[in-house]
Amino acid sequence: MIEPCGFPFSLKLLRTRALDYGEQAELHHHDSWDAFVAEKVGRLVLLTTKGATNLWDFEFQTGDCLLVGRESAGVPDHVHDAADGRVKIAMPGGGRSLNVAISAGIAIAEAHRQLRG
Numbered sequence: 240m241i242e243p244c245g246f247p248f249s250l251k252l253l254r255t256r257a258l259d260y261g262e263q264a265e266l267h268h269h270d271s272w273d274a275f276v277a278e279k280v281g282r283l284v285l286l287t288t289k290g291a292t293n294l295w296d297f298e299f300q301t302g303d304c305l306l307v308g309r310e311s312a313g314v315p316d317h318v319h320d321a322a323d324g325r326v327k328i329a330m331p332g333g334g335r336s337l338n339v340a341i342s343a344g345i346a347i348a349e350a351h352r353q354l355r356g
């Protein structure tokens with residue numbers, strides 16, 4: 240899905256204009272949330288400050304699909320409700336939330352640590 244200020248649009252710009260390694264990324268655009276859900280394989284694991292499970296306690300599985308929300312407003316309720324897992328990253332220093340890219344990086348690193356080998 241391409242949105243005027245959305246993450247996929249930014250990725251496309253980076254891929255074509257800025258990053259020489261951007262070509263290594265495999266991008267998929269979905270026309271709607273329903274189209275995305277119809278194609279997904281594996282569990283939908285949402286990163287959210289409203290998550291019930293701490294990242295360090297969540298058991299990742301091969302094929303899990305990590306979801307992150309918009310920098311501005313997170314995800315709408317129907318996306319939150321559709322997730323198979325809702326995971327939060329503890330913020331001991333306080334604050335409302337982390338940056339979306341930082342959140343994704345932390346969670347991807349933990350998933351790889353658990354599933355390595």
Ligand SMILES: C[S@@+](CC[C@H](N)C(=O)[O-])C[C@H]1O[C@@H](n2cnc3c(N)ncnc32)[C@H](O)[C@@H]1O
Pocket residue numbers: 285286287288290306307308309310311312313314326327328329330335336337338339340342
């Ligand atoms: C800047 S945050 C969104 C802030 C939004 N105002 C809200 O309250 O959801 C952007 C995205 O980063 C992820 N995120 C940020 N902090 C997080 C945390 N502590 N735990 C899990 N995910 C987090 C979530 O996917 C979130 O939708």
